[in-house]
Amino acid sequence: MHTILPPNKLPKNLKPVQVLQAISSSLLTETLFVSVLSGGEAAHAVKRFSGLYTGPYFDDSTATNITTQLGTHAYLPCKVKQLGNKSVSWIRKRDAHILTVDRFTFIADDRFQAFLVESTDTWTLQVKYVQARDAGQYECQVSTEPKMSHFITLHVVVPKIEITGEPDMYVKMGSTVKLRCVITQSLEEPAFIFWYHDGQRVLPIDKSPYDIKAEREGPETTVSTLIIHYTTTEDSGNYTCTPSNLDSSSVLLHVLNGEHPAAMQRGKNSASPIPAWSHLSIGLGLTACTPPRFAIAVALTLAIISEIIAC
Structure with missing residues (x-):
């Protein structure tokens, strides 16, 4: 491996032209390292640039559109080659707020953080627990003169959730009821889907009248089905489907013991x-x-x- 020698270390019999050629050749073939020395030994080395330094530039393969789901984490990459001693900042375009400069965060919202993947020269902006208002354009800026910028647009997909059927369900006592909770436009399958009856979680344990089934139907749809066997009047009440990191959906179940639904509705609504x-x-x-x-x-x-x- 060749090393970069200062002019006073070169052989004295070289002509000035040969000295310049030797230094130029060394710059073109060597990789410059910045070392921190401790006790005479190199503690670590960071690769900064290779070959003749021409200044920072963005990698053409860097993404310009990122799509993520509400409640998940988003990662916006910015690949900068030959960064040298320049800084990388992330700026939110809608309010021109500086989010990060290198690894330092300049916003009170701790969901934002920037980190460097040295092996790929990529500065990545992480947005945790993405909200709908996080959608929009973000600027990756390098502190050259003039400034260099690369823009990435973040798209946030908001899943839809509903329990199929009417908001009020009427069934006869002793019948079997199936409540279907359908989640659509979901890029990721929920980590869990819980059912609640009047605020208490439904647990399908032994000798319980409940069964719960969940399945993925297509790339963006998940269905959870709550089955209630041999319904009694105690099964009446509010049933809520609650997926992880998503809104919930509810339905009101009425178990009738020889009653007529119309009569119940009149008793329930004094304004009727x-x-x-x-x-x-x-x-x-x-x-x-x-x-x-x-x-x-x-x-x-x-x-x-x-x-x-x-x-």
Whole structure:
């Protein structure tokens, strides 16, 4: 391996032209190292550039678009060759906020961090637990004069979640119920999907009426199914599907013991009109043009008929 020699260490019989050629040849073939010496021995060496130094430049293979899912970690790479003693900064374009300079963070949000992968000369901006507002353009800037910039756009995919069917479900006591929680536009499968009944986690243990099944349907869809066997009135209540790092979805289950759903809805909503009173008001309206006894009789008859039909 050749070493770079200063002019005073070269052979004295060389002509000036030969001295310049020797130094130039050495620069073109050697790799410059910056060493920290401790006790006369090199503690470590960092590769800075190879060949004749011409200044920093961005690698053409550096990505310009990164897509990640809500709640996951995003990694924005910036590959800079021949960086030398220049600094690398990351800047958020929407508010021109300086996020990092080299390995130092300049924002109160500790989700942002920059680190260097020396083997690939890549400065990477890490964004932890990505939020929807993190979407947008980021600038990787090198402290040359004038400044050099490479822009990367971060796209954030927000999965959708729903329990299929109506928000209120009515079933007969003793029947089997299947609640399907469908998660779409999900780039990554959730680490877990929990079900809750009135705030208490549903656990499919031995002798439990519950079964839970989860499966991946396609590249961006996950389905979790809660099965309730031999339902009783105690199974009524709110059921919530909660995946990891995502919003939840709920449904209200009503287990009927010989009751009619319409009657339950009337009892649940005091603002709903009662048919008997509506028919009675019709009868009272007839008193303006008919004898009072006849109008009241008509109203009572209509109210009785409507209650019989409702039951």
